[in-house]
Every structure is written in structure tokens, then in C-alpha cells.
Amino acid sequence: MVKDLSVNLCVLQLQNPVIPASGTFGFGLELADTLDLDVLGAISLKGTTREARYGNPVPRIAEASGGMLNAVGLQNPGIDVLIREKIPALRKVFHQGVIANISGFSVEEYRECCAKADACDGIDIIEVNVSCPNVHGGGIAFGTSARAVAEVTSAVKAVCRNKPVFIKLSPNVTDIVEMARACEDAGADGLTLVNTFLGMRIDIVRRKTVLANTTGGFSGAAIFPIALRMVYQVAHACKIPVMGCGGVASARDVIEMMMAGATAVQVGAENLRNPFACPEIIEELPSVMEELHIDALKDIIGTV
């Protein structure tokens, strides 16, 4: 039997729920010569700010058991270049969902960037990153306070008249449900969870931190159970759809995230280990569905 992998994410129908997570797939174009991008459900583009940013000094990457740390620090060409150059170029080779990931240092910056993304034809969903752990005074300052996250959400929703707004939450909070509810109450159309966990490594020979930024965001297979738990809690507490993200590395992980309540599933650090991870997961899904007697993926969302 032909398996139905499609899911409905707000107004957008995705051919499958597999989405490379922001920051782990560039602007899509970097992989256009290597992969058939059109097999993906959607792409969440690299986090974009109002002005171009170089990001943090190197080293920006560190190894860890079952995962990795990054402190890239939102390197990006700025929202105007995204809209003028990156999106039109991507749209020539990619015909599935495009998620613009917006970051900022003030409510005003979020509002301005989201308004521009909302007016851009090539963008389907706006994902607001209030959870980047690698920028001082950046997103995470908004993502760890329910009041601040609600303020950003309201401001952004007021200017996004055409497109669904997802708020990407930080796991570095005491109560993820409180954050999620604050977003929902402020009008968010959906939530992405989770971003990376704040961590660090020390080079014990040199007696220095591995990352030039001292701390970085921990991601990879090791965080999967924590991310799954947060998706489960939030999906049961909120009515708006959730994109589950955190340590997903296989078709089985995708199904587990969906059973926990995710409508779509983002694959992050695994792309860095294996640039072919998303197409491989999508190819693997039908046989795993067959094994588990699943005909349509949308039937399993939040069934546990």
C-alpha cells in the first residue's frame, strides 16, 4: 500500500514532515548540487537578522558524546540579502515549503524583519528564533521570559498578516509549557521546539575552553529524549501545531516525535554528520510505517 507521508502545517500542506532545522542546512542553496532538495517537506533557512553578521570567532564547533556544540553566532547576510538574493535563487531549484528563521536583538528588529519576510512571496512560514544561545543580548534573552516572549510574539503577529508565525523556543528554561502558553496566548500560529541546550567544553591539555565563545549550543542524538519530553508536554498543553526538533536522526525518531505531538519534525545536527540525512530519513519512512502498520503519518500525531 502506498504510504501517505503528507502533513498539514497550518495552511501549508507538506509532502512529508521532514525539515532540515535552521542553521544546519544553510540557505538550502549550499546543498542544491548535492541533494534533490525537492524531496524535503520544507527547509528552515539559516537564522537571519536585520544587519549582516559575521558571527563569533572560531573555533565555533566542539565534539561531545552523542552530539556537538556550536557557537556560530548567527552569521548571516541580513534580511535584505535574504529576500533579494537567497530566496529567489532557492526558489529556482526548490518548490516545497520555505521557512524563514528570524532572529533579533530588539522587539523592533524582530518586527521589522518579520514584516519584510511576510511580504516576500517565496517564504511560506516565519519562524521566530527567540532562543539563540550564542549571541549576547540576542534571542535567548527573549526566549527565557514568558513576558518577553509574549511581547515579541504580539509585535510580530501584528505585522505578519499573510503567513503563519512559529516561535522557536529555547529548552534552557524551567518550564517550557509556560513559554509555549505565553506564545499561544499572544497569537502564535505554531511553535518549534527545541533549540540547542547551553553547554561548554574544556580542552584539558591546553586548559582553555574549546569554543572561542566559551559556551555554545549542544545538539545531536543525546538531546532527543529531552526534546521529545518537551514536545510531548507542550503538545498536550497547547492547541497550536508544534514542529519537533532535537536529536532526530532516523525515521523511527520522526515517528516518535510525531506520536509525542509534533506535526512536523526538524532534523538538525544530524545533517552535519551526514548531509544526506534528510533524504535518507524520508526514503526510510514508508518501510518503517509498514512495519508499524501506519498508513498515514498524520494519523499518529499526538497519539501517545
Place this chain on the structure above:
Amino acid sequence: MKKQIYTIAENRLIAADTYKLVLAGEGQVDGEFVHIDIPGYYLRRPFSVCDTDANGLTLLYKTVGEGTRKLAALPEGTELSVLTGLGRGFDEHACRKKALLVGGGLGAAPLYPLAKRLKAQGKDVTVVLGFNREEEIVLEREFKALCNTVSLSTLDGSAGIKGFVTDAIKALQPEYDCFYTCGPMVMMKAVCQLLKGPGEASLEERMGCGAGFCYGCSIRTAGGPRRVCKDGPVFKKEDILW
């Protein structure tokens, strides 16, 4: 970029803490480096391609950390997932007639395929290699079989000229119209300051994806931010902000 399985055909200590790894699989690979999934570690590790033929590829590596020590312990016959076709390498066309190649330690490895390409185009190749001590010398025989002149230096004087590669260059006074260098940053900086004319240097940085989409290895250059894995690892000397 391709992801393929290679089989370890040889993994042997050839100098102090230095291993030669011969991987059997698709041959004549493109690219300056490969990215290898070492069992038990999360991120892949980048290695310069030292040679490639119809049967696969040869890499040299030093056991500097946990990942490379684990790699050194893998027996022949072990299968490894390898990303090939990565990085922008040395431009042999930047040289008109006479090239000078300057390698420090394992920096000699990526200069070897460059020397082969230059010789295939009928160009004169002078090689200056520097090591800490005699026990660390690699590729001397291979370069001597291929190139017009090969000069060696060691810091402790146990082989060749005693001192740095820059001392060997000053002693040799080689003729060249373009130079290429790979080795420790301090060495490449000294080489680029000493040598006149066009030159290229191969940089090293901790990488995430190795293929240009995670922006984990971006450095500042004279031309703006550049990814070492994709825009490099080889850069023109005037672009590098030492």
C-alpha cells in the same frame, strides 16, 4: 560531494605519531580533503588527500586527539563512511613555470598531489619541507622521486638544515614564480612574509559539516567572511588576515 564507503587497506605507523591510511574504494577522487566518520565519535574528521589513484585514496594523519587515536586502532578491512569531493585546493595554474612548495610537518601531505599536477604540466617544482626532528619526516622519498629539488630542515638539526623552513629557503635561494604552503599557522605566516610574489596557503579550522552549509569554520579574510571548508582551505596569501 559524495558519501561513500571505503575499506581500510593499510593503516600503518610511518613516522613518529604519524600514520599512513590507504582507503580502498572509488578512485580518482576530487577535492582537497575528505571527511571521515570515525566510529564512536559524533562529528566527522577532515583529512587532506595525499594521493589518489584508480583504487582509492591515501591520507596521512597524526594522532593528536581522541578521534585520531581511535582511527589509528582500526584494523585493515574496517569500513568507513567518507565524504569526498570537499574543499577548494591549490591552483596549479597560478604557477607559470617554476613552483616553490613549502610544507611543515604533515602540511607536506596536500602538497604532494599538487606537485604531481604541476609536474604533469611540465613545470619545475622545488620543495622545502620542515619537521621538528628526523623521526617525523614523511614523503621525502616521494617528493625526491617527483620534483627537481627537495630541501629538508629540522628544528633540532637531526636531518637536513638545522632550523625553520625559512632558514632552508634562505639557504637554497630557489627560483619560483608562485609559491604554495601548508603547515602550522606561524610557519605559513613566516613563509608568506619572507617570500615575494604570488602565493597560496592552506588553512585549518575546526569544522562542523565540512561542506559549507553550517558556517562553523568561517574566518575573516580581506574579502570578507569565508568558510575554510568550502571557500578554502586554500586561500591566496593576500586574503589571509594573519
